[in-house]
Amino acid sequence: MADNEVSEEGTGEAPAKSKRKLIMIAAAAAVLLVGGGAGGYVMLFKKKDHDKVAEAPPPSKPIFVDVPELLVNMNVGPGERIQYLKIKVVLEVKDQPVVAQITPNIPRMVDIFQTYLREVRPTDLQGSAGMFRLKxxxxxxxNVTIAPSQVSAVLFKEILVQ
Structure with a gap:
């Protein structure tokens, strides 16, 4: 009888293991099905969001405001010959209301530019890094002058060091 009981226990465990495998396979299939459905759902909605971005109107073109040409003598060491800087810049602005705020402040900007440029040394303008720092x-x-509005960039039209 003991042999009988052992054989029954052995047969009792085999169906339990096969049920576990079946349950694990079914669970994995369910996870894959739900994951695939969720992935497809996300992909469909991302495509629609992309279409909405494509339908958005293109950004407005920037507006450029000329600043009068400046000619200043640069800061040189004692005994060196005087050097001059001639510079012509344009302000890049995103909106027309900012232009209305810049226009009355142009004399103030010219004054601030001249004060700053008179302290610039010729060596400060050497290379592209010097031009980038100046810009x-x-x-x-x-931007400090016209705060809270902002200028996108100062663009150089002409720079001459003589």
Whole structure:
């Protein structure tokens, strides 16, 4: 009888293991089905969001405001010959209301530019890094002048160091 009981227990475990495998396979299939459905749902909605972005109107073109040409003598060391900087810049603005705020402040900006440029040394303008620093500094000074509005960039039309 003991042999009988052992064989029954052995046969009793085999169906239990096969049921577990069947349950695990069914659960994995359910997870894949739900995951695939969720992925398809997300992909469909992302495509619709992309279409909405394509339908958005194109951004407005920037507006450019001329600043009068400036001619300043640069800061040079004692005994060096005087050097001059001639610069012509344009302000890049996104909206027309900002132009209305800039126009009455142009004399103030010219004064701030001249004061700053008179302290610039010829060595400060060497290379592209020097030009980039000059552009960033002029942009910062314009934005302080017309705050809370902002200018996108200061663009150089002409720079001459003589």
């Amino acid at each position: 960033e500094e002029l942009t910062r000074r314009v």
